[in-house]
Amino acid sequence: MICEVDNTAIDVKGLVKSFGAQKVLGKIDLKVRRGEFLTLVGPSGCGKSTLLRLIAGLETASEGDISIAGHDVTKAPPKQRDVAMVFQNYALYPHLTVAQNMSVPLRMRRLGRLQRLPLIGSLMPQASEKLADIKAEVEAAARSLAIDHLLARKPAQLSGGQRQRVALGRAIVRKPQVFLLDEPLSNLDAQLRVHMRSELVQLHRRLGVTLIYVTHDQAEAMTMSSRIAVMFAGQILQVGTPDAVYDNPDHLKVAQFISNPGLNTLPLALILGGPRGRLIDDGLGTIAASGSELTVGFRPEACAPAASAAVSDLSGRVLLCERFGAEAFIHVLLHGAPAPVIVRVEPSQASALLPDDVIHIQIDPAKLFVFGKDGMRVRVQRRAAA
Ligand SMILES: Nc1ncnc2c1ncn2[C@@H]1O[C@H](COP(=O)(O)OP(=O)(O)OP(=O)(O)O)[C@@H](O)[C@H]1O
Ligand SMILES: [Mg+2]
Helix, strand or coil: CCCCCCCEEEEEEEEEEEECCEEEEEEEEEEEECCCEEEEECCCCCCHHHHHHHHHCCCCCCEEEEEECCEECCCCCHHHHCEEEECCCCCCCCCCCHHHHHHHHHHHHHCCCCCCCCCHHHHCCCHHHHHHHHHHHHHHHHHHCCCHHHCCCCHHHCCHHHHHHHHHHHHHHCCCCEEEEECCCCCCCHHHHHHHHHHHHHHHHHHCCEEEEEECCHHHHHHHCCEEEEEECCEEEEEECHHHHHHCCCEHHHHHHCCCCCCEEEEHHHHHCCCCCHHHHHHHHHHHCCCCCCEEEECHHHEEECCCHHHCCEEEEEEEEEEECCEEEEEEEECCCCCCEEEEECHHHHHCCCCCCEEEEEECHHHEEEECCCCEEECCCCCCCC
């Protein structure tokens, strides 16, 4: 008999959270695998921090269950969950130095009550060896976060980003089974953020812990995670690898959120009225009958200027050309469309275009999604490429 090894680290089942009459999480189901880097991503207010706080035990569930490492912890206090959480608004002790802040969890765990006393504590039996170990571990964590030169400072003498790294360091030294990080990079400048992203990924690999990471930055979610869970209004709409969610969104909101600079949407009827019906031949015609209020979505990189009107799907007028060095985007108001679409082009193509130029657009049918009125994806049976 094949015995499947259960590698679930965190199992959230039917989790509901209400604050008074307001339901902020509705029936969340989520399995996080052991050692996984799972990112919760979604717009502000969708419930990411609340879900994390419930897993940490800082909020109580209104309904549902949470298990960590196979143990039901739904009613367990935070201490019994072996999780470390770094908050959005990290709380450091203002009167302690960075080194002292980082050593707090280790001192609490390893030193006895008398050993923790100021001054005389270090004279207690075995205290000096334990303190030396703690010091070495704090220094190692500080080095990995590039804050070892700040160990003697107090939090008030640090920048926001440095404080955030101290909070991260304090969580790392605990070596918990599960790490819960709530937007730990939100106060860093763009360059340090990118650096810390790769640092965190490597740190996760080194520590081998299960990590849930919260962000509303889709680039962070896409680049760091083994899987992402996309949340909206207290619901998880989709869970999958970054590529799977990107290439195959289940919901209009997911496609809109995981898209840079944004998802183009058009009424299906507009596409069907296009010049050549190429997309209709490719399968869209078959679903047109199923409802007139379908929406078509495609990303800026899924469309391109067409060589001529003869091979174009749609045409319109250039509103704006944006160049960002290596890439460029043009904003085009298609005939009959309610809002402009964004098309990614080569910078040289953008240079050759002027506002008000008429342009023909081609859309890659393989990268075109259809959504119903409720936002759910409508799957299109595409014809095999000829
Ligand atoms: N203690 C509370 N009492 C009442 N409502 C709350 C409480 N905490 C959170 N909420 C509400 O729950 C919803 C989800 O909040 P949460 O902090 O989980 O969002 P979030 O996804 O983390 O947002 P952000 O990206 O802005 O941090 C919000 O509408 C918020 O106002
Ligand atoms: Mg939050």
